[in-house]
Every structure is written in structure tokens, then in C-alpha cells.
Amino acid sequence: MKAFTEVQSKAIAIAVDDIDTDQIIPARFLKTIDKLGLGKSLFADWRYREDGSETPDFVLNKESMSGRSILVAGNNFGCGSSREHAPWALWAWGFRVIISTSFADIFRNNALKNGLLLVEVSESIHKALLTGDSSDTDAVLRVNLEEQTLSIGDNNTISFEIDAFSKKCLLEGLDQLSYLLSFQESIEKYESERPGS
Amino acid sequence: MSNTPKTLFDKVWQSHIVVQEDSCPAVFYIDLHLIHEVTSPQAFAGLKARGLPVRRKSRTVATMDHVIPTLSGKLAVIDANAQKMLDALEQNCREHDIVLFAAGSGREGIVHVIGPELGLTQPGMTIVCGDSHTATHGAFGAFAFGIGTSEVEHVLATQCLLQEKPKTLEVVFEGMPGPGVTAKDIILALCAQIGIGGATGHVIEYRGRVIDAMSMDERMTICNMSIEVGARAGMIAPDETTFAYLKGRESSPAGNAWDKAVADWELLKSDAGAEFDKRVVLDLSSLAPMLTYGTNPGMGMQVDGKIPNPDDSDTASEKYAIGKALDYMGLEAGQAILGQPIDVVFIGSCTNSRMQDLRDAASILKGAKVHPTTRTLIVPGSAAVKAEAERTGLDKIFIDAGAEWRNPGCSMCIAMNGDALEPGQYAMSTSNRNFEGRQGKGGRTFLASPLMAAAAAIRGCVTDVRELIENPVSGQESAPASDTDRETRR
Numbered sequence: 001m002k003a004f005t006e007v008q009s010k011a012i013a014i015a016v017d018d019i020d021t022d023q024i025i026p027a028r029f030l031k032t033i034d035k036l037g038l039g040k041s042l043f044a045d046w047r048y049r050e051d052g053s054e055t056p057d058f059v060l061n062k063e064s065m066s067g068r069s070i071l072v073a074g075n076n077f078g079c080g081s082s083r084e085h086a087p088w089a090l091w092a093w094g095f096r097v098i099i100s101t102s103f104a105d106i107f108r109n110n111a112l113k114n115g116l117l118l119v120e121v122s123e124s125i126h127k128a129l130l131t132g133d134s135s136d137t138d139a140v141l142r143v144n145l146e147e148q149t150l151s152i153g154d155n156n157t158i159s160f161e162i163d164a165f166s167k168k169c170l171l172e173g174l175d176q177l178s179y180l181l182s183f184q185e186s187i188e189k190y191e192s193e194r195p196g197s
Numbered sequence: 198m199s200n201t202p203k204t205l206f207d208k209v210w211q212s213h214i215v216v217q218e219d220s221c222p223a224v225f226y227i228d229l230h231l232i233h234e235v236t237s238p239q240a241f242a243g244l245k246a247r248g249l250p251v252r253r254k255s256r257t258v259a260t261m262d263h264v265i266p267t268l269s270g271k272l273a274v275i276d277a278n279a280q281k282m283l284d285a286l287e288q289n290c291r292e293h294d295i296v297l298f299a300a301g302s303g304r305e306g307i308v309h310v311i312g313p314e315l316g317l318t319q320p321g322m323t324i325v326c327g328d329s330h331t332a333t334h335g336a337f338g339a340f341a342f343g344i345g346t347s348e349v350e351h352v353l354a355t356q357c358l359l360q361e362k363p364k365t366l367e368v369v370f371e372g373m374p375g376p377g378v379t380a381k382d383i384i385l386a387l388c389a390q391i392g393i394g395g396a397t398g399h400v401i402e403y404r405g406r407v408i409d410a411m412s413m414d415e416r417m418t419i420c421n422m423s424i425e426v427g428a429r430a431g432m433i434a435p436d437e438t439t440f441a442y443l444k445g446r447e448s449s450p451a452g453n454a455w456d457k458a459v460a461d462w463e464l465l466k467s468d469a470g471a472e473f474d475k476r477v478v479l480d481l482s483s484l485a486p487m488l489t490y491g492t493n494p495g496m497g498m499q500v501d502g503k504i505p506n507p508d509d510s511d512t513a514s515e516k517y518a519i520g521k522a523l524d525y526m527g528l529e530a531g532q533a534i535l536g537q538p539i540d541v542v543f544i545g546s547c548t549n550s551r552m553q554d555l556r557d558a559a560s561i562l563k564g565a566k567v568h569p570t571t572r573t574l575i576v577p578g579s580a581a582v583k584a585e586a587e588r589t590g591l592d593k594i595f596i597d598a599g600a601e602w603r604n605p606g607c608s609m610c611i612a613m614n615g616d617a618l619e620p621g622q623y624a625m626s627t628s629n630r631n632f633e634g635r636q637g638k639g640g641r642t643f644l645a646s647p648l649m650a651a652a653a654a655i656r657g658c659v660t661d662v663r664e665l666i667e668n669p670v671s672g673q674e675s676a677p678a679s680d681t682d683r684e685t686r687r
């Protein structure tokens with residue numbers, strides 16, 4: 001996993017609550033034994049018409065949005081299926097940070113393991129980020145994980161919460177499996193002390 | 198310290214901590230890891246890249262369910278990509294010597310149906326699977342939850358996961374529902390009450406007289422949909438019903454080990470005075486059969502109610518969400534939902550594909566005919582369920598009624614195997630998700646119980662199943678209004 005560095009970008013806003021992982025990437029695109037190449041399937045049913053052409057007014061299809069790496073989404077983002085294809089697709093499209101008021105549990109776990117930072121903000125900040133024409137948020141956002149700050153434009157900086165372990169994983173690009181493997185001995189001991197192992 | 202009353206969840210949690218360091222998640226031991234073809238290939242690839250073995254193959258069990266075809270005859274897999282996933286699973290299981298219940302083995306089925314059926318699922322266990330409906334196994338007093346593919350790799354390699362301790366939520370059901378109101382209606386009512394993010398970060402324990410009275414099949418329906426309120430898991434304390442279900446199953450303990458196991462399992466309940474972080478009470482005494490009208494499982498209503506009006510919403514975002522959902526569903530605010538035409542009825546999925554579900558459906562379909570414009574698919578959850586249904590003649594009831602009787606699999610719950618809705622079609626489905634496109638691009642889903650689905654199959658439209666239970670009549674004569682209804686509502 002790549003280490004997370006400061007992200008500076010305009011945001012893309014999708015002001016819909018409860019965006020489920022079936023919307024983030026529909027099940028028919030899960031028929032792959034790879035992690036790669038999923039960016040084109042991100043939000044596929046919102047992004048493409050029946051004939052495969054792009055839906056012109058869907059935000060991701062707008063010229064001005066390309067290259068943006070921060071997504072501001074409605075409450076309870078990532079609910080539903082446990083498919084890790086959702087963070088894979090978000091990452092492949094180019095997102096590095098997702099901002100919402102809340103995230104679903106499994107999605108949160110999956111995102112963290114793929115270097116995607118989830119920033120939880122208060123209702124009022126969330127609203128501010130989504131106001132106006134939600135698909136054309138023009139303020140540049142700056143996310144500094146080390147300091148746990150989110151700056152909106154030049155003079156509005158707020159801080160956000162993140163647990164120490166997740167922060168460390170992201171900043172160091174720490175691979176959780178290596179971390180787990182370092183507990184081999186304890187795991188063996190645990191297993192040997194349990195009946196029926 | 199040991200005198201502090203503990204919840205059922207606390208007990209299972211504590212007994213599985215391998216290491217707990219300060220300000221780090223626990224290294225948490227997993228007793229049973231279920232895998233399937235969709236979320237495991239990349240995990241095995243990761244393992245291979247590091248040259249790691251599977252740590253405990255005896256605690257790992259595989260099945261094929263998501264993409265396998267459910268039509269009888271030759272197993273024509275839907276496409277080359279699906280075939281690749283099945284091949285990868287077979288290859289990985291062979292390489293790592295993992296038990297695989299492959300399609301056609303006689304023991305295959307939806308992962309959450311076969312775990313309990315084979316006695317693999319047991320009280321007090323920790324169980325994971327790369328699938329969010331792993332919560333199903335909580336019906337046995339296990340702590341069971343869905344994980345992503347990276348975590349599948351972690352468990353394969355270490356038999357452990359990094360876990361933050363979730364909070365606890367006590368859900369208490371009060372009162373007993375009337376006829377025609379099933380476990381599915383109860384869990385849909387909970388989804389409607391607390392919403393799909395209502396239990397995020399929590400493990401639910403379901404309690405109440407109605408839970409005590411439920412069969413294991415019904416308890417599994419309840420726990421299955423815990424994820425639809427965002428819960429990490431759902432649990433029910435094991436009792437005599439649980440033990441009776443497990444006794445004599447293939448992987449259940451036997452002989453002395455059985456008595457010892459039961460003695461341990463009997464301790465798995467929340468102590469009197471144990472504290473939960475949150476509590477929700479739901480009175481079921483006047484609950485009607487439920488169905489969803491919208492595009493997430495929390496958008497539910499009683500069958501005799503009116504479709505909500507977005508303008509009555511408390512918040513702007515709720516107003517937007519309901520408006521958007523009604524738009525997608527092609528439904529009109531304020532109208533009755535009774536009589537809404539149904540093109541496809543799907544009875545199956547890990548929520549409702551067990552024997553009790555099929556018996557429920559058969560009780561309505563017996564001697565009746567499905568409506569000529571309503572395609573009806575009945576997909577048993579496992580090969581064992583299929584065999585038992587055929588042994589007891591349920592298949593004949595379904596086939597005589599004009600329904601399609603299929604082989605086991607996830608089928609139209611997720612529409613990865615070719616069983617899918619056409620754009621615009623309305624389905625009444627016993628599955629667990631009505632998200633946009635879940636059952637096929639552009640498809641529109643009403644979630645309901647097997648009883649409600651069977652009633653819709655006969656009448657071709659949303660029907661209050663209590664009408665069919667109160668006056669059990671056979672055939673289409675029972676629905677004099679439905680044809681005209683369909684015409685005027687189209």
C-alpha cells in the first residue's frame with residue numbers, strides 16, 4: 001500500500017445519502033479475478049446509458065471534474081455489500097479522500113486497506129461543502145493527515161478525527177498483513193491453549 | 198471484574214482476543230472462514246505473491262454460489278469471466294487442500310445456508326466470510342461478520358483479523374405478530390424503523406418472546422439482514438431450539454463432546470443487568486405484512502399502507518432520497534401499494550431459501566396457479582434443501598403451480614449468474630437488497646416474505662397474503678379483481 005501524502009484538490013460532490021456498494025460498482029463488474037481496471041466501472045449505472053454512451057449530466061462525466069481526487073458524498077457512504085471492488089474502483093478512478101458525515105463499517109475497513117482516507121465531518125461542514133451547485137464545488141480542499149486538518153479555500157481550516165492506528169497505517173503505507181504476521185508466536189500460543197484446536 | 202454482567206457479544210469477543218495492545222485494534226481469532234468464488238481470487242493471489250500458506254485449512258471451507266447457473270441439465274456458466282472465477286476457486290482449494298463443496302457435489306449451496314446445515318456454524322464461534330450477509334450465522338450465538346478481500350487474505354494467512362471492538366445494540370421485540378406476519382416482516386419493520394445506517398458500528402442482540410419462539414430458519418432470516426441496518430453483526434443467544442437443530446449434523450460435536458459443548462453453549466447468554474450501548478424496542482402486536490417500496494431496505498411499509506410522500510419528510514435529504522427512489526421505482530406518492538403489478542417473483546437467497554421458507558411458499562401455492570404474466574422462480578438455498586423439498590413433495594406443488602424449480606445458488610438475489618430482471622421489470626423478491634440495479638440493471642425490487650411473494654405470484658400483483666390465509670381458496674378465482682387491477686395500474 002502506498003503511503004498517504006497531503007492531498008490538495010477541488011472536490012467532486014455527489015449529494016446522495018446511503019450510496020451503496022452496488023451503486024459504486026454494480027455486481028456484474030465483479031466477475032474478475034483481478035483488482036485492476038475497475039475505474040471505468042465506477043458508478044457505472046449512473047455514468048453510462050443503456051447503449052454504453054456517457055450520461056452527460058452525471059458529475060463524473062464532466063470535463064471540468066477530471067483530475068479531482070476528493071469526493072464529497074452523502075451520509076452513510078458505502079453501505080451494503082462487502083465487495084472490496086468498491087474502494088478499488090474509487091482508487092482506480094483517482095479518488096484519494098472521501099468526505100461524508102458517516103461511512104458503513106465494512107467499507108471503512110476496506111478503504112483503509114487500500115490507502116483511501118475517509119474524512120468524517122459534522123453536518124454543518126458537510127452541508128457547506130455540498131451547497132450551491134453540488135457538482136461544481138470550486139474551492140480547493142487541502143487534506144493534511146499528519147495534522148488531521150481539512151482546509152477549505154484559504155482561511156477555513158477544521159480538524160477531523162481518525163484513530164491512531166488507521167492514521168499510522170495510512171501515513172506509513174503500513175501493510176496490515178505484515179503487522180498481523182508479526183504476531184505469529186502469540187497466535188500459536190492462543191491456538192495451543194484452546195480446546196479443539 | 199469477572200462479576201461484571203456481560204453481554205453475549207462481550208463473552209464471544211473476549212474469548213477470541215489473541216493480543217490487545219494499547220491504541221491498536223485487537224488481533225482477533227477466527228474460528229471458521231467461509232470462502233466463495235467472488236471475493237477470494239485476489240486474496241489467494243496476494244498469498245501467492247508473498248509465498249504464504251493457508252494457516253488453518255481445517256478452519257476454511259469453500260463453496261460456489263454467486264455465479265453458478267441454477268438451471269438443471271448441463272451447467273452452462275454464464276460467461277468466460279464467471280468460469281474463470283470458478284476455476285480459480287477450484288485451483289486455489291486444490292493447491293491449499295481446502296474443502297470445496299463444488300456445484301454438483303450434493304453439499305453445495307449458498308454459503309450462509311450450508312454453514313449451519315453442515316453443523317459448521319456453532320454457538321460462540323467467530324465466523325467470517327467475504328460477504329456481508331455472514332451475519333446470518335449469528336442466529337446460533339456466533340459472532341459472524343462480513344469482510345473484504347484484503348481481510349480474506351489476512352484470515353487465510355494468519356487465522357486472525359485486526360478488529361476494533363464494536364458497540365452493542367439490544368433490539369427487543371415486544372408482542373406477538375398475527376398470522377401472515379413472519380420473521381422477514383419483522384426484520385423489514387426494524388429496517389424501516391431505524392434506517393439502513395441505524396446500527397452502524399454496533400453488534401445487535403435480538404431478544405424477546407417472538408425470538409424465543411422462532412425456529413432456527415426464522416432466526417437466520419432475522420440475523421441475515423442485520424447488515425441492512427448497518428450492523429457489524431446480529432446475534433441471538435443459543436437455546437434448546439439451537440441445540441436441537443445442531444444435534445447430529447455432519448460437523449456437530451458428537452458423544453461426550455456434544456454434552457460438553459452444550460454445557461459451554463448454555464453459558465452464552467447476556468447476564469442479567471448486562472449493559473448495552475443502545476436499545477431499540479419494537480412492538481409487533483399490530484404489525485402487518487411488510488414490503489419495501491424504495492431502493493434500500495429501510496424504505497419499507499406495511500402492505501395495507503400508502504406509498505410515502507416525499508413532501509412529508511422530516512429532512513431535505515430524506516425528501517430527496519424518497520423522491521429519487523419513487524422515480525426509479527415508477528411509483529406514485531400517496532397511492533396504495535396493493536394491486537401494484539409484479540412481473541417476476543423470486544423466492545430464494547440466503548435470507549429466505551430454507552425449508553421453512555419453501556414450506557411457507559408452498560402453503561400459499563398449493564393447488565393454485567401462478568398468474569400468467571408473473572414469472573416465478575423458486576431457488577432453494579442448498580442441495581440439501583432441494584433434496585428435502587423434493588422428498589416432501591414441495592417441488593411438485595411449485596411445478597404444478599407453474600413456477601420454475603431451480604438448482605441452488607444466489608441466483609436473482611445478485612443477478613451474476615444470468616438470472617436477472619429486465620430494465621423496468623417489477624420483482625417481488627424474498628432476498629435482502631432492493632438497491633438500484635441489484636437484481637439486474639434497471640430492475641425494480643420489492644422485498645417481502647416468502648408468503649407475500651407466493652401471494653403476489655398467484656395474483657400477479659402486490660397482495661395482502663392474509664386474504665389468502667383467511668380464505669384459503671385455490672387457483673385464480675381467488676383473485677377476481679387482479680386482472681383488471683393490472684390493466685388499470687399499468
Ligand code: SF4
Nearest residue numbers: 330546547607610611
Ligand atoms: S444470496 Fe444474495 S445476499 Fe446471500 S450470499 Fe448470495 S448474493 Fe449474497
